[in-house]
Amino acid sequence: xxxxxxxxxxxxxxxxxxxxxxxxxxxxxxxxxxxxxxxxxxxxxxxxxxxxxxxxxxxxxxxxxxxxxxxxxxxxxxxxxxxxxxxxxxxxxxxxxxxxxxxxxxxxxxxxxxxxxxxxxxxxxxxxxxxxxxxxxxxxxxxxxxxxxxxxxxxxxxxxxxxxxxxxxxxxxxxxxxxxxxxxxxxxxxxxxxxxxxxxxxxxxxxxxxxxxxxxxxxxxxxxxxxxxxxxxxxxxxxxxxxxxxxxxxxxxxxxxxxxxxxxxxxxxxxxxxxxxxxxxxxxxxxxxxxxxxxxxxxxxxxxxxxxxxxxxxxxxxxxxxxxxxxxxxxxxxxxxxxxxxxxxxxxxxxxxxxxxxxxxxxxxxxxxxxxxxxxxxxxxxxxxxxxxxxxxxxxxxxxxxxxxxxxxxxxxxxxxxxxxxxxxxxxxxxxxxxxxxxxxxxxxxxxxxxxxxxxxxxxxxxxxxxxxxxxxxxxxxxxxxxxxxxxxx
Amino acid sequence: xxxxxxxxxxxxxxxxxxxxxxxxxxxxxxxxxxxxxxxxxxxxxxxxxxxxxxxxxxxxxxxxxxxxxxxxxxxxxxxxxxxxxxxxxxxxxxxxxxxxxxxxxxxxxxxxxxxxxxxxxxxxxxxxxxxxxxxxxxxxxxxxxxxxxxxxxxxxxxxxxxxxxxxxxxxxxxxxxxxxxxxxxxxxxxxxxxxxxxxxxxxxxxxxxxxxxxxxxxxxxxxxxxxxxxxxxxxxxxxxxxxxxxxxxxxxxxxxxxxxxxxxxxxxxxxxxxxxxxxxxxxxxxxxxxxxxxxxxxxxxxxxxxxxxxxxxxxxxxxxxxxxxxxxxxxxxxxxxxxxxxxxxxxxxxxxxxxxxxxxxxxxxxxxxxxxxxxxxxxxxxxxxxxxxxxxxxxxxxxxxxxxxxxxxxxxxxxxxxxxxxxxxxxxxxxxxxxxxxxxxxxxxxxxxxxxxxxxxxxxxxxxxxxxxxxxxxxxxxxxxxxxxxxxxx
Numbered sequence: 011x012x013x014x015x016x017x018x019x020x021x022x023x024x025x026x027x028x029x030x031x032x033x034x035x036x037x038x039x040x041x042x043x044x045x046x047x048x049x050x051x052x053x054x055x056x057x058x059x060x061x062x063x064x065x066x067x068x069x070x071x072x073x074x075x076x077x078x079x080x081x082x083x084x085x086x087x088x089x090x091x092x093x094x095x096x097x098x099x100x101x102x103x104x105x106x107x108x109x110x111x112x113x114x115x116x117x118x119x120x121x122x123x124x125x126x127x128x129x130x131x132x133x134x135x136x137x138x139x140x141x142x143x144x145x146x147x148x149x150x151x152x153x154x155x156x157x158x159x160x161x162x163x164x165x166x167x168x169x170x171x172x173x174x175x176x177x178x179x180x181x182x183x184x185x186x187x188x189x190x191x192x193x194x195x196x197x198x199x200x201x202x203x204x205x206x207x208x209x210x211x212x213x214x215x216x217x218x219x220x221x222x223x224x225x226x227x228x229x230x231x232x233x234x235x236x237x238x239x240x241x242x243x244x245x246x247x248x249x250x251x252x253x254x255x256x257x258x259x260x261x262x263x264x265x266x267x268x269x270x271x272x273x274x275x276x277x278x279x280x281x282x283x284x285x286x287x288x289x290x291x292x293x294x295x296x297x298x299x300x301x302x303x304x305x306x307x308x309x310x311x312x313x314x315x316x317x318x319x320x321x322x323x324x325x326x327x328x329x330x331x332x333x334x335x336x337x338x339x340x341x342x343x344x345x346x347x348x349x350x351x352x353x354x355x356x357x358x359x360x361x362x363x364x365x366x367x368x369x370x371x372x373x374x375x376x377x378x379x380x381x382x383x384x385x386x387x388x389x390x391x392x393x394x395x396x397x398x399x400x401x402x403x404x405x406x407x408x409x410x411x412x413x414x415x416x417x418x419x420x421x422x423x424x425x426x427x428x429x430x431x432x433x434x435x436x437x438x439x440x441x442x443x444x445x446x447x448x449x450x451x452x453x454x455x456x457x458x459x460x461x462x463x464x465x466x467x468x469x470x471x472x473x474x475x476x477x478x479x480x481x482x483x484x485x486x487x488x489x490x491x492x493x494x495x496x497x498x499x500x
Numbered sequence: 501x502x503x504x505x506x507x508x509x510x511x512x513x514x515x516x517x518x519x520x521x522x523x524x525x526x527x528x529x530x531x532x533x534x535x536x537x538x539x540x541x542x543x544x545x546x547x548x549x550x551x552x553x554x555x556x557x558x559x560x561x562x563x564x565x566x567x568x569x570x571x572x573x574x575x576x577x578x579x580x581x582x583x584x585x586x587x588x589x590x591x592x593x594x595x596x597x598x599x600x601x602x603x604x605x606x607x608x609x610x611x612x613x614x615x616x617x618x619x620x621x622x623x624x625x626x627x628x629x630x631x632x633x634x635x636x637x638x639x640x641x642x643x644x645x646x647x648x649x650x651x652x653x654x655x656x657x658x659x660x661x662x663x664x665x666x667x668x669x670x671x672x673x674x675x676x677x678x679x680x681x682x683x684x685x686x687x688x689x690x691x692x693x694x695x696x697x698x699x700x701x702x703x704x705x706x707x708x709x710x711x712x713x714x715x716x717x718x719x720x721x722x723x724x725x726x727x728x729x730x731x732x733x734x735x736x737x738x739x740x741x742x743x744x745x746x747x748x749x750x751x752x753x754x755x756x757x758x759x760x761x762x763x764x765x766x767x768x769x770x771x772x773x774x775x776x777x778x779x780x781x782x783x784x785x786x787x788x789x790x791x792x793x794x795x796x797x798x799x800x801x802x803x804x805x806x807x808x809x810x811x812x813x814x815x816x817x818x819x820x821x822x823x824x825x826x827x828x829x830x831x832x833x834x835x836x837x838x839x840x841x842x843x844x845x846x847x848x849x850x851x852x853x854x855x856x857x858x859x860x861x862x863x864x865x866x867x868x869x870x871x872x873x874x875x876x877x878x879x880x881x882x883x884x885x886x887x888x889x890x891x892x893x894x895x896x897x898x899x900x901x902x903x904x905x906x907x908x909x910x911x912x913x914x915x916x917x918x919x920x921x922x923x924x925x926x927x928x929x930x931x932x933x934x935x936x937x938x939x940x941x942x943x944x945x946x947x948x949x950x951x952x953x954x955x956x957x958x959x960x961x962x963x964x965x966x967x968x969x970x971x972x973x974x975x976x977x978x979x980x981x982x983x984x985x986x987x988x989x990x
Contacts, residue, residue, distance in 0.1 A: 118742075118851040141748070163695065176698065177667065190938040198847045198880060202918045203931060203961060204943050205653065208666065208698015229748050252608075258631070258719050301791045357688045361608040390688060428692045441693060448680040452950070453694050459949035460942070471693060 018057030028070040035059035047090040056097030063108045065221040073189030081465045084215040086158030089150040092434030094214045112136045126157025142227040145172035149338045163212030165430035167263040170388035176211040181224030187461035215467035217460045231296035236330040239313040240287035240320040247289030248364045250316035251387045263294040264388035271382040278343030281336030284320040340384045348397035352413045358425030360390040391429035433471045508547030518560040525549035537580040546587030553598045555711040563679030571955045574705040576648030579640040582924030584704045602626045610717045616647025632717040635662035639828045653702030655920035657753040660878035666701040671714030677951035705957035707950045721786035726820040729803040730777035730810040737779030738854045740806035741877045753784040754878030761872040768833030771826030774810040830874045838887035842903045848915030850880040881919035923961045
């Protein structure tokens, strides 16, 4: 542990020499604004904050950290949901919010080159005039950064068809935890040597900082249709999902919400979903116009056959946006119907979805803890929201138990402890539920190859004794971003 | 370097205790059958060969190697094209040919689980009755192993639309170079922790041996149409490719061959391509029937507009197979028109294709060395075949120079030194053309995290002084597999 002489505050003059006076934050009140990310249970005030603007500045900051044994934590927009950007009082927080330049849009090669602080949706905005978009679309895409997406290997509703972030990154410039600037890949599809892009994407800031990112652009589909189907029960909705996949349709997205999630979304954004639904299914189809039309008919018929009592179609952007608004707002909106809740994230093979949802219902009934389900049904990626009242003695503990038990269910059913939100500090202690000692030791060896001194986002991802026993992330009350109009945060 | 007492031969009794008497090959004549892979320039007789049948046996073999400091080289079917499976006289060759079990075909989850020795095409054969296939399709798919595909991150004609091997692997059981059995991923789409699958795939045997592989199965398209278009010049063919991509069509494959490659293919397999073509383009379209029909019309019109003088369509499997036979046979068939040739493999951003091909023509004209071009045009993945007569003094050297200059062209144009054949021993010394010292040092750190003693396929992939200066792989005369009916090897 660095002392005051070598700790982050002592580095301030040298950091100012690198990033300029306005690129270094030492004021306690300003530092406090970085104390947590998308979940507010974890918080810590960073020892010092730097706002570099160039790769050279990032490398110089990291080299200073390495030289003095000071840990650093990278941070994009701070919308993460597993505490991956949780600062350290003894460390430097490296914030990429001044690195927001779209460097190049190369349409003939279908690539964009961006700085890490660029907002996800801004890549699509830059490509849209050319008929392209950037496919990975986490619900927070208006404000989350591409660098953060790299760290978490972010998904989104459309990764069923288009894949995760890792499938869309072809080149990276990174600053390693020793301060070296290294290039991985480029614009061409497959680079020789180790595909370190694959492992850097999703490494949650523990292998360094991406300073320039080359992503694949995807041609905007000729037509996109969105279908909203209401079912009496989750079971009926699940049958529809299975029937759609079995019929060989590959929708761009298949999202499901249960009654409680629908109730929350209605309360927050009045999305106008059919009343009395036990489950709402959103199916998005995209591609060539006639193809989409044919699939749309097929999906409608399959939903009806599975018991849908209402099916609504949307082809125009405004109506589609209205359908999506409910879904994208659901997480944050749950604060309207519960004083506090845990945002859980797990994944199971799609065929296990029905079984796992039934077990979650049982867990909920037995514990008296309500669970709202919002999920990427096509991927088997569950997002249970575990609701409780933290004024009620013992409720938080029971909620944490239910939340943990859901992860056990996922692992039991051949799935994993996180679908797309990452491990961060939140799930580091759950890693041994999935991985053997050999598995974890291999990961640690790999980490140490990049970061021999353990200064890059330490105590995230891999379990350390200090962390285990902490509770998962809890949101209390309505999320502040719902009120401010940024409801589609998660 | 191990001496006779601790070298591979001394391990024979202990290896027999692990793999059984018939699982260990010490006889020099039998060992010699493993001396090279798909290119015959490099050869070395392995110190000893083992043929394990289970994960436990592979782990026990590797632990013995680790204990005694003996290097090991993994080998699948030996169809590689960069000398990645080149044995070592001082090492153990671990051959997976007895690990050919398809463990599970899980249609509801769209996955297959296979042992590493399973032939690529046998995954598709196992899935076909259910309407599925395994998408990555190197030309050698009848005989190459899935384990070898993992090692090389193999592509194939259809990776334009479907991606490389890495996009189709969701789970791996590996034996690390220290003999630990480690699981990466599974059937679910995204696992927490480091995505070591991404980096293991394409690591060319330097990080251990995959012993169980979980792959994604892809639904067979409703319809597949193949179009063969003949152009007067390569330029005209290239214009057609650009027009197709710019029109927003995403074909399953876009392959191009020049006049010399067509001549060789005709001589070998009489594929009946139109006479007098300066370039032949093969475009495969797949998807929903009406979609394919519409795209087919569009592609035909674009080819005609770019100057195609003949366009031939094939919908039925027999006619499609005939079109593909010429393409898939082209590499091996070049032996019919040249006593010797170098198989080169490079990649450039698609937009640079025209410029690079023109420069290759200039190189060829200036040096008097003929170059036949066969390539995945949609991906920008070139496979120039550099022809020469090794009876002619100095020809081999000039061919090697041309071949090396082609790689320089690829790097200059923002591409890379290998598209899909890997680095192996063949291109290890070219790595510094693409990567800085920091880049290579980072790769080496990563390698050593898995393999601290440097026993896993040493001297492959990363440059070592001993290797540099060697010539690229050369094939002399007609490849033996053309004569034996396995012409579609590469």
